[in-house]
Amino acid sequence: MNSILSGIDRLLASPPVWKDSRIGLVTNHAACTVDFQPVRQALLSAGFNIVRLFSPEHGLDTIGVDGAEMKDGVDPLTGLPVTSLYGGKLAPDQQDLAEIDVVLFDIPDIGCRFYTYLWTMTHVMEACALYGKHLVIADRPNPLSGRLDLAEGPLLDESHSSSFIGRWNMPVRHSCTLGELALYFKSAGSSRILQVNANTLSMDVIRCHNWQRTMFYPQWRHAFVPTSPAIPCFESALLYPGLGLLEATNISEGRGTATPFRVAGAPWMDGAGIATRMNELHPNGVYARPVNFKPTEGKYAGQTCHGMMFHVDGPAVFRPVRYGWLLVRLIKKHHPEFFAWASYPTYVNHTGARHLDLLTGLKDAASLVGGTGDNDLENIDRYTGPGDWVERISQYLLY
Numbered sequence: 001m002n003s004i005l006s007g008i009d010r011l012l013a014s015p016p017v018w019k020d021s022r023i024g025l026v027t028n029h030a031a032c033t034v035d036f037q038p039v040r041q042a043l044l045s046a047g048f049n050i051v052r053l054f055s056p057e058h059g060l061d062t063i064g065v066d067g068a069e070m071k072d073g074v075d076p077l078t079g080l081p082v083t084s085l086y087g088g089k090l091a092p093d094q095q096d097l098a099e100i101d102v103v104l105f106d107i108p109d110i111g112c113r114f115y116t117y118l119w120t121m122t123h124v125m126e127a128c129a130l131y132g133k134h135l136v137i138a139d140r141p142n143p144l145s146g147r148l149d150l151a152e153g154p155l156l157d158e159s160h161s162s163s164f165i166g167r168w169n170m171p172v173r174h175s176c177t178l179g180e181l182a183l184y185f186k187s188a189g190s191s192r193i194l195q196v197n198a199n200t201l202s203m204d205v206i207r208c209h210n211w212q213r214t215m216f217y218p219q220w221r222h223a224f225v226p227t228s229p230a231i232p233c234f235e236s237a238l239l240y241p242g243l244g245l246l247e248a249t250n251i252s253e254g255r256g257t258a259t260p261f262r263v264a265g266a267p268w269m270d271g272a273g274i275a276t277r278m279n280e281l282h283p284n285g286v287y288a289r290p291v292n293f294k295p296t297e298g299k300y301a302g303q304t305c306h307g308m309m310f311h312v313d314g315p316a317v318f319r320p321v322r323y324g325w326l327l328v329r330l331i332k333k334h335h336p337e338f339f340a341w342a343s344y345p346t347y348v349n350h351t352g353a354r355h356l357d358l359l360t361g362l363k364d365a366a367s368l369v370g371g372t373g374d375n376d377l378e379n380i381d382r383y384t385g386p387g388d389w390v391e392r393i394s395q396y397l398l399y
Contacts, residue, residue, distance in 0.1 A: 004220040007138030007179070007206035008106050009034045012046050018134070019048050021101035024092070026054040026085070026124055029062045030227045031106045039106050039138075040078055050080060052100060056107060056120040057086040057347075058228045066230060066255070067346025086116070086347060090164065091123035097131045105137045105178075108227050110237040111144035113156065113172045114165040114244060114359050117227075121178055122167060122185060126194055129201035137205045139179030139398070141220060143237050145315075146213030146399055151175040151386040152241065152321035156361030163358045164348040171386045172321050172361070173241045175213075176393060179205035184396040207398050216315045230260040238312055242324025245369065248356035250340045251331060252305050256295030263293055264327065265307015267300060268338040275308040277330055282323055285314030322384045325369050329380070332370040341366055 005013075012033065023043075031039040043050055053075055058064040060075055060082050070084040083096055097103070105124055107117045121137070128135040144150070152173040156166045174181065185194060186201055194201075217224060217234045226232040231240065236259070243261045246253035254263040265271055275288040288308040295301050312318050332339045343352030356365045360383075368383055 003034065003209075004141065004211050004215075005034055005209040006140045007208055008039050008042075010209055011138055011206055012042060015046065015048075016136075018102045018136075021049060022051045022099055023049055024052045024054060024097065024100040024103045024133075025050050026056070026103065026105040026107065026120070028055055028058065028060055028107055030108045030225050032225055036223075036225070038077060040075070040080070043104075044078055050078070052096070053078070053080050053082045054085050054092060054096075054124070055082055057116045059084070059086075062226065062228055064229075066228070067344070067348075069347040085120050085123065090120070090348075091127040092131075093127070094131055097127065097133050100133060103128050103133050103135045105135065106140075107178075108140050108225065109142070109178050110227055110231060110240060111142040111173060111175065112237075112241040112244065113170055113174060113361070115240070116165060118178060118181065119164050119167055121182060122194070125182060125185065125201060125203070126196050128203070129194065129196040132200070133202075135201065135203045137179050137182050137203065139177050139205055139208050141208055141211040141215065141217075142175065142177050143217035143224075143234060144173065144175070144241075145216045146175050146177065146397075147316075148175045148213075148386075148390045148393070150316075150319065151389055152319055152384050153386050153389075154360055154362050154383050155387040155389065157363060160363035161354075161357045161361045165358050166361050171389050174389070174393075177208070177398065179207065180393065180396050180398055183398075184393055187396065205398065211399060213397075213399050230255055232258075232260065235312055236261040238315060238318065239310055239320055242320035242322070242327070243310075245324045245328055245356065245359055247344045248341060248359060249328060250299065250338075250342050251328075252293075252295055252299040252307070254293070254295070255299070256297035256301060257293050259293070259309065263291060263307055263309045265291070265293060265305035266338070267303050267305055268335060269306045269331065270334065271306040271308050274327075274331060274334065277334075278308070278327060281330070282326055285312060285316070285318030286323060287311045287313065319384070322380055325380045325384060328369050329371060341370075
C-alpha cells in the first residue's frame, strides 16, 4: 500500500510561499506527522514561522477533563504562547490575530458531530473571515472511513438543538474529513451557516495523499494516537457516536476505566441479560460480552458496575448510532426502576441541561431514544437515517 499522508505531511514536504509569514497554529498534541512527530515541533524544525498556538477542548496536551475549561499558557515543548479556544472564548479575537498573517488548522477528528474539534474549526473560520486572515486547513483522513453509506443521523434541528457540540444541520456520523466540511460550511455559509459573510473568507485545504474513502483507521495506520482522554483507541472512536448517548443517562460509559466508550454498565444493571438481548437484536459487526468494571472517576466511581464490553469485529457493517439508541432503549425498558436521564455540565453548558437533545440534535429526544419497545428497529432506523446529507455534501468531497 502506498503511504497515506495527511495534509500536514504534504505541507512539510512542499513548503508554501507563506512559510515565513507570521503563522498562528490551531492544534493539539494528537496532531502528529506520519512519523509521529508533534506537528508544532515539526513545523518549527522545518523553518515555519509559528508565532502563537491555539488549542481546543482538552487543551494542547489533550489530557484535560471532558468539558472542563482550559486556560491559556505556554507550550513547554516549543516555548510558544498558547491561547485556549475552550476557555474565555471559543474563537480567536482581534487582538489574538493582530500579529498573525496566516492561520493554520491541524487537529485530528474522529468523525462524530458532537466531538468538539469540528466546531472549534468553524469558530476559527468565522474569526478569519471577520479579521481578514488567510486560513489553511491541513486535512486528515476520517478514522471511521469516508463511506457515506455508513453516515448516520439524526440531522440536527438548528431551531431547537444548536450548541457547541452541534451547531448546524448535519448527521451524527458524517463520513467526511474536516477539510470537506470546511468547504461545505464556507459555501453554505454565504447564505445561512457561518455567522459572518463567508465570501470574505480566504481559505485553502491541503488534501491528504493516497487515502481512500473506504479506509478505516487500522487500514492506513497501525498505531492509534489518542485524540482526547476518553478516545484512547480506534474502537473507542468507532463506538463513540452511539455510546456517547450514555452521557445523558445514569449509565456509565466507561470514563474512569481503561476502556472508555467500549463498556457500559451500572451497579444495578443485569449486564449478562442485556448483553444477550443486544446480541440477539443487533448481531451485525459487534458482539456484547458481559463484564464487570469499577470506574476510578465519573459515574459510580469506586463502585462495581455490571455491564458489557462491546467488540467491533466488522467496522464496515457496524452502525454505532443505531446501536447506541437500541442499547439505551433496551436498558430503559428492562430497568425502569433504576434508569434515569441525567444532566451533563460542561464549560459550554454549565447546567448540563438538555444534553440528550444536544447530542442527538432533536427536540424532546428522550421520548424518541428511550421510546417503548426494545425491538422497534423500524422506529430507530427512522430517526438514525442521514436524511439528505449525502446529496448536500457530495459536491464538496475531496476523495
